[in-house]
Amino acid sequence: MAKSVLVDLxxxxxxxxxxxxxxxxxxxxxxxxxxxxxxxxxxxxxxxxYTRIRFSEKDDKGKPVWSxxxxxxxxxxxxxxxxxxxxxxxxxxxxxxxxxxxxxxxxxxYCMLSCPFQIPTFEWDSAQPWVQKCSFCSERIxxxxxxxxxxxxxxxxMFYGEQKEVLAEAKxxxxxxxxxxxxxxxxxxxxxxxxxxYISNVPFDQxxxxxxxxxxxxxxxxxxxxxxxxxxxxxxxxxxxxxWIITRRNEAEKKEGQR
Amino acid sequence: xxxNHEVKMMTPFTILLLFVIGLGAVLVIYRLANGLGAATNLxxxxxxxxxxGFDMLGGIAMAxxxxxxxxxxxxxxxxxxxxxxxxxxxxxxxGYLLAIxxxxxxxxxxxxxxxxxxxxxxxxxxxxxxxxxxxxxxTLAIExxxxxxxxxKWQNAVNLVNKIIVPVVLFGVMLSVLHQSSxxxxxxxxxxxxxxxxxxxxxxxxxxxSAVMMGLSMVSMEAxxxxxxxxxxxxxxxxxxxxxxxxxxxxIYLVLKLYFLATGPGIGAAFAGTMESNMxxxxxxxxxxxxxxxxxxxxKKAESVNGVVLGHILVIAGVLLxxxxxxxxxxxxxxxxxxxxxxxxxxxxLITLALVxxxxxxxxxxxxxxxxxxxxxxxx
Numbered sequence: 001m002a003k004s005v006l007v008d009l010x011x012x013x014x015x016x017x018x019x020x021x022x023x024x025x026x027x028x029x030x031x032x033x034x035x036x037x038x039x040x041x042x043x044x045x046x047x048x049x050y051t052r053i054r055f056s057e058k059d060d061k062g063k064p065v066w067s068x069x070x071x072x073x074x075x076x077x078x079x080x081x082x083x084x085x086x087x088x089x090x091x092x093x094x095x096x097x098x099x100x101x102x103x104x105x106x107x108x109x110y111c112m113l114s115c116p117f118q119i120p121t122f123e124w125d126s127a128q129p130w131v132q133k134c135s136f137c138s139e140r141i142x143x144x145x146x147x148x149x150x151x152x153x154x155x156x157x158m159f160y161g162e163q164k165e166v167l168a169e170a171k172x173x174x175x176x177x178x179x180x181x182x183x184x185x186x187x188x189x190x191x192x193x194x195x196x197x198y199i200s201n202v203p204f205d206q207x208x209x210x211x212x213x214x215x216x217x218x219x220x221x222x223x224x225x226x227x228x229x230x231x232x233x234x235x236x237x238x239x240x241x242x243x244w245i246i247t248r249r250n251e252a253e254k255k256e257g258q259r
Numbered sequence: 260x261x262x263n264h265e266v267k268m269m270t271p272f273t274i275l276l277l278f279v280i281g282l283g284a285v286l287v288i289y290r291l292a293n294g295l296g297a298a299t300n301l302x303x304x305x306x307x308x309x310x311x312g313f314d315m316l317g318g319i320a321m322a323x324x325x326x327x328x329x330x331x332x333x334x335x336x337x338x339x340x341x342x343x344x345x346x347x348x349x350x351x352x353x354g355y356l357l358a359i360x361x362x363x364x365x366x367x368x369x370x371x372x373x374x375x376x377x378x379x380x381x382x383x384x385x386x387x388x389x390x391x392x393x394x395x396x397x398t399l400a401i402e403x404x405x406x407x408x409x410x411x412k413w414q415n416a417v418n419l420v421n422k423i424i425v426p427v428v429l430f431g432v433m434l435s436v437l438h439q440s441s442x443x444x445x446x447x448x449x450x451x452x453x454x455x456x457x458x459x460x461x462x463x464x465x466x467x468x469s470a471v472m473m474g475l476s477m478v479s480m481e482a483x484x485x486x487x488x489x490x491x492x493x494x495x496x497x498x499x500x501x502x503x504x505x506x507x508x509x510x511i512y513l514v515l516k517l518y519f520l521a522t523g524p525g526i527g528a529a530f531a532g533t534m535e536s537n538m539x540x541x542x543x544x545x546x547x548x549x550x551x552x553x554x555x556x557x558x559k560k561a562e563s564v565n566g567v568v569l570g571h572i573l574v575i576a577g578v579l580l581x582x583x584x585x586x587x588x589x590x591x592x593x594x595x596x597x598x599x600x601x602x603x604x605x606x607x608x609l610i611t612l613a614l615v616x617x618x619x620x621x622x623x624x625x626x627x628x629x630x631x632x633x634x635x636x637x638x639x
Contacts, residue, residue, distance in 0.1 A: 105368065
């Protein structure tokens, strides 16, 4: 019963209501930024900004073409961050969200390294820092409410529902509107599948989406190694103990021969 | 036990060490008071930097000599190496302690370093590593303890350690083999981020092979340098044996590296002229091929140690570069794609330098006041 969201990039008008609602619900403060010659603000997701709209301006035969890309945690089905956390501070809940428990976190930032989408952020300016990222409004979902960003969106850019329904809706929209969408559901296969998925009229690589995200379940690669650890222990134990026995016996034989 | 009077503690070198350590201590306080953002150049795209790449990965690799020499002497019964067991184990112990300090400074919540001990998460390589660090540091403490017990003249304690030393060493070898390879396994989770020049599912075993050659080179360098500094005779048999072991490890590592280059991104990728490919070439040529040639071509008859010194220095530098490449250069392309950048801050560099200085200084203190160097026929 995992919840999921489809972001239809053709519907977003770049109002950033989601960005503001997210800050409000999560009580994150604003940050002072400087003009950088583009509309996206702040320049990156950060520990006070769990979601933001990235503005992409493309030139089509002299005409500007705008795309607005909502960025937030994609809530992978089998998340790399959850698998690497040494203290299980991150967990994938049955309802879909990947949630963070600061009571456990030691601040090693392996989750940040492991994330194929560069999503978790850190409170770098604090001497007692936590990891911060979108929680998929886990508490709201548990209370039967919509995530804050989904609730506030004026253009129904985000379609919220059960993961199967959401994927079916994505496929339906692509099938029902020939020529409108490119035939790629970003998040269906990326990183082994994610709870948040995107459909778009512009190829994702032109919108700055990470196209080098492996289309496999990342946690499995590490587990392949870890599951071999006990066997490796055994091999070293047997080899080490064996060589000790053999070398002692050889020595004993040598002494015997000298007598 | 008399002091080792050859070890002079008031020289310009030790004063410099103390100055660097003192400066480092001040910077550590600054780091703890102001957070990682103030002290380091780390950012949301570069979550790990010098302290993980050099201090942690490099420091642990350097410590590999401890389990190799202890294993050789106690499990393989190679008595020749007995005189260097204590220095090798002590180096490993100091290496682990320094790596733990570096790790604690790198953690956002250093006072929670014990959390993995009670909050298990067996799917995490980091958790596996945390367990190894805890158990192996304890194992090294036991292996190194006779140095202290002899000084205190606690003969019963020395006898007790001698009784259990074989299983302890065996346990240490088990932990080390797993620990060295687990450090490589840390990077299995980033196949899309890490440059294909380094990314392979065989990474754990490459880390293990390179730690072996690094450990042997470290022990060899230590034997040579301390023999000169502390004016005791050098055993050429040991130096030659270590060089031989290093040549074997280097050869295996070179074959593996070239195999994974050819079957992965292809040989051509090493000559692409990018920052990554240049770093890769530097690592392969300067850190493997060149030292292999130097060590293999050494003048055996002259019993000259000078011939091997450069080779061992290159091996050590090469493996450090490898760890740096896997943790920083190899990830740089992906992590800088949206405009971020990373170069270690002055504080990161100075604290790293202070940790190295601390290691050397404590080693000198122990060499001066404790029975660190023994004869080949010693009991322990």
